Amino acid sequence: MKAKEALIRQLIADGVKYLFGNPGTSEEIFNDVLTDFPEIKYILCLHETMAVSMAEAYSRATQKPAFVQLHCSVGTGNAIGMLYQVKRSRTPLVILAGEGPLDVYNMDAQMAADLQDMVAPVTKWCTQIRTGAEAARMIRRAVKVATTPPYGPVYLSVPMNCLDEEVDIEIRPSTKISTRIYPTKEFIQEAVSMLLVAENPVFLMGDGLAVSGAKAEAERFAELLGCPIYGADSSEVNVSFQHPLFMGLTGHMFGTASRELVKDADVVFICGTYIFPEVFPLADNVFRPDVKIIHVDLDTWETAKNFVADMAVMADPKLTLAVLCEELERVMTDQHRTRAKERTEKFRHQGLEARNQAIARDDQTIDSKPIKPARLMRELAGFITPETAIYDEAITCSEDLLRYIRPTEVGQYFQVREGILGVGIPGGVGLKLAYPYRPVVTIFGDGGGSFGIHALYTAARYDLPVVFIVCNNASYKILKYNLLNYWGDPSTPARPFPDNMEVNNPILDFCKIAEGMGVTGFRVEEPSKIAETLQKAFTMGKPCLVDVLLDSSL
Numbered sequence: 001m002k003a004k005e006a007l008i009r010q011l012i013a014d015g016v017k018y019l020f021g022n023p024g025t026s027e028e029i030f031n032d033v034l035t036d037f038p039e040i041k042y043i044l045c046l047h048e049t050m051a052v053s054m055a056e057a058y059s060r061a062t063q064k065p066a067f068v069q070l071h072c073s074v075g076t077g078n079a080i081g082m083l084y085q086v087k088r089s090r091t092p093l094v095i096l097a098g099e100g101p102l103d104v105y106n107m108d109a110q111m112a113a114d115l116q117d118m119v120a121p122v123t124k125w126c127t128q129i130r131t132g133a134e135a136a137r138m139i140r141r142a143v144k145v146a147t148t149p150p151y152g153p154v155y156l157s158v159p160m161n162c163l164d165e166e167v168d169i170e171i172r173p174s175t176k177i178s179t180r181i182y183p184t185k186e187f188i189q190e191a192v193s194m195l196l197v198a199e200n201p202v203f204l205m206g207d208g209l210a211v212s213g214a215k216a217e218a219e220r221f222a223e224l225l226g227c228p229i230y231g232a233d234s235s236e237v238n239v240s241f242q243h244p245l246f247m248g249l250t251g252h253m254f255g256t257a258s259r260e261l262v263k264d265a266d267v268v269f270i271c272g273t274y275i276f277p278e279v280f281p282l283a284d285n286v287f288r289p290d291v292k293i294i295h296v297d298l299d300t301w302e303t304a305k306n307f308v309a310d311m312a313v314m315a316d317p318k319l320t321l322a323v324l325c326e327e328l329e330r331v332m333t334d335q336h337r338t339r340a341k342e343r344t345e346k347f348r349h350q351g352l353e354a355r356n357q358a359i360a361r362d363d364q365t366i367d368s369k370p371i372k373p374a375r376l377m378r379e380l381a382g383f384i385t386p387e388t389a390i391y392d393e394a395i396t397c398s399e400d401l402l403r404y405i406r407p408t409e410v411g412q413y414f415q416v417r418e419g420i421l422g423v424g425i426p427g428g429v430g431l432k433l434a435y436p437y438r439p440v441v442t443i444f445g446d447g448g449g450s451f452g453i454h455a456l457y458t459a460a461r462y463d464l465p466v467v468f469i470v471c472n473n474a475s476y477k478i479l480k481y482n483l484l485n486y487w488g489d490p491s492t493p494a495r496p497f498p499d500n501m502e503v504n505n506p507i508l509d510f511c512k513i514a515e516g517m518g519v520t521g522f523r524v525e526e527p528s529k530i531a532e533t534l535q536k537a538f539t540m541g542k543p544c545l546v547d548v549l550l551d552s553s554l
Helices: 003-013 025-034 048-062 072-089 102-107 115-122 132-146 185-196 208-212 215-225 255-262 317-331 334-365 373-381 395-404 424-434 446-452 455-461 477-487 510-516 527-539
Strands: 018-021 041-044 066-070 093-099 125-128 154-159 201-205 229-231 246-249 267-271 292-297 311-314 389-393 413-415 440-445 466-472 520-524 544-549
Touching: 003 025, 003 132, 018 048, 025 066, 025 093, 041 455, 048 066, 048 072, 048 093, 048 413, 048 424, 048 446, 048 455, 066 072, 072 093, 072 115, 072 154, 093 115, 093 132, 115 125, 115 154, 125 132, 132 154, 185 267, 185 292, 185 311, 185 317, 201 215, 201 255, 208 215, 208 317, 215 317, 215 334, 246 334, 267 317, 292 317, 334 373, 334 395, 373 395, 373 466, 373 527, 389 395, 389 424, 395 440, 395 477, 424 440, 424 446, 424 455, 424 466, 440 446, 446 466, 455 466, 466 510, 466 527, 510 520, 510 544, 520 527, 527 544
Parallel strands: 018 041, 018 066, 066 093, 093 154, 125 154, 201 229, 201 267, 229 246, 267 292, 292 311, 389 413, 389 440, 440 466, 466 544, 520 544
Antiparallel strands: none
């Protein structure tokens, strides 16, 4: 058989169902033979960033590596920004990029480039397949590298001439390395001793918990200690959003917000994440001077990266938390349990009071026009079931979203990672391919929507009934909040915001754009029309976009 067929048979052996991409000249040999293999469906995207973003969401939802096809240097260049997002989010992707024939590589033909140099900063590993005989083996190596912690994107360039070589090679599934690593008995005992003397313990956790399947263990651990849980680089349901000890997320933009959450902690337990994932973190004076820090993760690069840990271990979060719980239950005294219950009740009351106060504030303007984000999210909550999968790129509206929609199980909620724009629409498409029999809704701003609009075509092409909701405030609102912080008074603008933070001349008409791509669109300007419009969207059985004009005030 030819190498191109061997490569496809290797993908099939690895259980690949979809190949996300936008084809080009250097991929046509591969795509020609792909049509002979119905086991793999090519998901056509109108832009490379959409292919990468759909694949990322699909990988996160299935917890399996996803596969993307890029077009040599130009397609790779288009995808670079989204590959940065994938590397930072530690998502396992395998990128197959076409390349011109090796025998004319040094003639500097059109679209020729050193592809490995281009992608090295935004991939976990990158290389070139140089002979047809190694095609299947390199796929297996790519899968192994992408799915070994820390997960990440792997990039293989595939020269055209290699694909046409005759080969006689073995096809077998790729190796998956088990990383279910237990911590040592000594680590567990010392950590428990440190935790039991804490008066103000804090639990910082992230997406490593969802990957490990550690939700139940994390919740039990927090309950035993009575410690508040904060998400740091947490974009999935690592613990239930309704758990009485879950107090929300650490700061997204500014380290000062995170410091407020941990400044009184005497013991900080970190698991499945790094600290702190803000855009503008604090380098010093985050914790009190006598704090004790315990850090558990499979990613040793992130462990104790920015702050010295008193104890650190490379171990599986689920197994580590389970053993910690066993040891805590074995050695805790009645006094320890009483103190933990007192702390639990304190934080339960604190969280409930904060939410009730926020809802009371929402009530004061709930019927106002332009529509308040809280009104949209309150109405949307009535259409969300335990089966619904949500992709959240709402950015400045995410706090409102999570006040009314509080997911409890892994797979119900996915938030944009690392702050890049343009993943909301393709993210919803990726989720629907992963969850074909579940309702999928994706919520995003007009800024992110304008970046990711191409993905609507893919939803229409494959008749994927996703509900796309635009939080259209006609501005880059997050930039305004950041500028207020820079000016020093978060409540009052020092002067008018720069005009380039407005997207209001004209206001984007997402319904017309959607219709041009084959997706039905509805615009909502009246609060009283939200529910009936959402009813249409959720029962249509086809992709549908709802463009909600929101209040742009801060």
